[in-house]
Amino acid sequence: MSHRAPVLLPLTTDRLTLRAHESDDAGRLHGIYSQPEVARYLLDEPWTEADATRHVSERLAKTGLDDESHALALVIEHEGTPVGDVLLWLTDTEHRIAEIGWVLDPAHGGQGLAREAVGEVLRIAFEHYRLHRVTAQMDARNDASARLAAALGMRQEAHFRQDWWNKGEWTDTLVFALLFGDR
Template sequence: MDSDTVATTPRLTLRLHRSSDLARLVAIHSRPDVARYLLQDPWTLEDGEAQLERRLPRTDLAEPVGALALVVEREGLLIGTVSLWRTEQERRTVEIGWTLDPAHGGGGYATEAVAAGLRLAFGQDDVHRVTAQLDARNAASERLAVRVGIRQEAHHRQDFWSKGEWTDTLVFAVLADEQRPRQALDRRPD
């Protein structure tokens, strides 16, 4: 396993970001169909550089970093991202977010990657709860959350102004003791 590999699944590698990821990240995030449900507009090269600079130091869920930004690779090709970050340290809560290149959709890769992200979060001794907040129009992400065992807890109506319109937010969460048993996950040595 490479030193920047954080987790592997039967078909995927989840690893830390590298400077060399810029072109692939921009190729994915510059797509209007990908950016539609994200906080940012479609990325330009400059946006990608700024986002990558923010992600490079996010290497550990433990404090003081408290964030883990990972790329998802399939057979050496970057096909998406999974990010985890602490939201309320005193409540031991981590939020998870994901993006997948639509060209690789429908094969279960996002499910596999997000399930691995959940195992990483709950692999921390102090994590009690993992949440995900989604644009309610993003039916694919909603189905994905349900597939990996994250339950919908709230539907906030028109609570977020995004790209010129009010949007609804779905809030999902899963507790550590609700996490279903999953396949073993290889992790990088500590």
């Protein structure tokens, strides 16, 4: 990708602040990712405190698609409290293709916060980074994420049956995508 000015953080929406991860987010994100209902559809088991420290440490370096990490990791804050995070990472630098993923604390679900946060990151993906395509892959049982992807205009392109062995069982994967021209 050609070098451009970095995304100016934090990003703000009507109700949210999206900011870079900070070291002290480990405790807050542990509270979210340690919940079995959050980890159910993720590749990781519920986070321990050590997992949270390691993951946040890794995310500290993910400050933009043009930097060495080729990734942008943002904490979602609502009323000053971290309620989840959104990650965007390049999967094909030359052709400007990326993947997006998100997690929201179930205690804050049903309010449109994930839609607001992920929608803003998709806006940055296409308007700032000028990406050609952004995909989202998820466990097919994750109805909330599938509804969110569809609500954001992402098209379901695939339903892979029993393609992933995860946590002792075969799971299906849904793939959604949004193209620059779809917006």
